[in-house]
Amino acid sequence: MRIGIIGLPQTGKTTLFNLLCVAGGAHVSHHGANEPTVAVVKVPDPRLEWLASTIFKPKKITHATMEFVDFVGLTRGVGKGEGLGSHYLAQMRQVDALLQVLRDFDDPGIAHVEGRLDAARDAFLANTELLLADLDTVEKRIGRVEADLKKIKKDEAVRELEILKRCRAWLVEEKPIHDLPQSEDDRKALRGFTLLTAKPTLLLLNVGERELGKPNPTQDRLRRALGGKGVAVMQLCAKTERELAQLSPQDAEAFRKDLGLQTSGFAAVLRACFDLLGLITFYTGEGKDETRAWTIPAGSTALKAAGTVHSELERGFIRAEVVNFADLQAHGSMAAVRKKGLHRVEGKEYTVADGDIVLVRFNV
């Protein structure tokens, strides 16, 4: 899964990106001057560490990963493709979710592109650009489908035109596509257009150092104004979190307590991304040198989980042997779990649960 960090210039995007890199032991890749930097971040996972140290004692531990992309600042006009806009938009279309950083820290030393601190206005401004970009995509597509329909009439194209027109009407009212009521077929048709306002979005308020641990009315305001299906809101102080990420875990913990912070900002961002994307984690490790965490969409079947691990496991799937993490932790060993009858044999259609430890039996 790939998350694009977007937002106006000077909001703290790169500070957040660096935090994710440092805290997530990331592998960072640069792709040239006009390409954004990408980091592959390890998803923090205490369950994985417990499994490795207590149960499997493997040679190798492999965390699930998530990719983050550090985009340049979004400016007025991007939605119409001005400047580097169209290149920027094309890159944004490739991500699975958007993480929009909103400046909510006051610092006279750092210029604000819009003059004055107002995170809700900034969120609307960025959304307007995304809405305009989507409207452009939809209108171009409508033009093409209408031209095709003049040549030959196909049912499929008629249906596509219908959903496209509904999108256009919706966007003209300045409403994001993730709020558009859609059937499963609509969703499928829309997927190919990679509309920006259809992407799950995390609005992240970057609050000032002095606001830490205090309730923030802006968060509620954002939630009321922009919340909805596919939108989540959270806050952190990127600068402080970036500094804390450099300390030893013990020191960071002590500072956190002093600052009134409950969890690490890094873990909170990843948790929020997981929830936003509807992802769960399952594990493999029984009888292997490697204990590993994997990510799949909630509701996935055992067959899909098998395919995530390896295509051969999917092709030759016989059955999955499943133990849930909670049971394993409660009873302390695989043998004890078996004795209690909590070790299950499941078929292809089994819906994998978060924390399942899965051993796929297969034959190819």
Ligand SMILES: Nc1nc2c(ncn2[C@@H]2O[C@H](COP(=O)(O)OP(=O)(O)O)[C@@H](O)[C@H]2O)c(=O)[nH]1
């Ligand atoms: N005071 C304060 N400054 C911050 C915070 N986050 C970022 N900055 C500063 O804002 C400036 C712009 O940050 P940067 O991450 O480069 O923003 P970007 O343009 O969105 O990538 C830098 O000087 C940061 O040190 C914060 O939470 N508090």
Ligand SMILES: [Mg+2]
């Ligand atoms: Mg930057």
